[in-house]
Amino acid sequence: MKAYLFLAVAVVSELFGTSLLKASEGLTRVYPSIGMVLCFGVAFYSLSLSLQQxxxxxxxxxxxxxxxxxxxxxxxxxxxxxxxxxxxxGILLIIAGVVLVNLRSA
Structure with a gap:
């Protein structure tokens, strides 16, 4: 169950990172750019921890x-x-695809 918590952190931090990427205006604004790098770092680290299980x-x-x-x-x-x-x-198709992948692995 802890692995899914890490996965949730990865998703949320990726969402913040992507929003900051938009706010950075092509990486021309310093603080959103720094925040984006930090958020993506947390996202990938958390994803790597979730992949242990x-x-x-x-x-x-x-x-x-x-x-x-x-x-x-x-x-x-x-x-x-x-x-x-x-x-x-499109969003519904994405959700359906994730459900199908999870059903296949169960």
Whole structure:
């Protein structure tokens, strides 16, 4: 169970890192750029710890799938990016893919 906590930390820190990447405006703003590097460092370190107990395919599917879907939501809510039916359907497909990968490994 501790491995899934590390995986959750990896997802959350990746989300912060990606948001800071957007805020860095092409790495031209110093503080968001530094924060982005730190967040991605935490994300990869936490992911590496989760891989000690979670199979690579499962961990990566959860990390990348949750990260992608939640990044889209953050883009819509925080950055006021456009949302439409295609975006919603894409997020649902990502979630379905993560579920299928997890079912296969069970």
């Amino acid at each position: 979670i199979p690579l395919g499962v961990a990566y599917a959860i990390w990348s799938g949750a990260g992608t879907a939640l990044t889209v939501v953050i883009g819509i809510v925080v950055w006021k990016e456009a949302a439409n039916v295609t975006t919603t359907f």
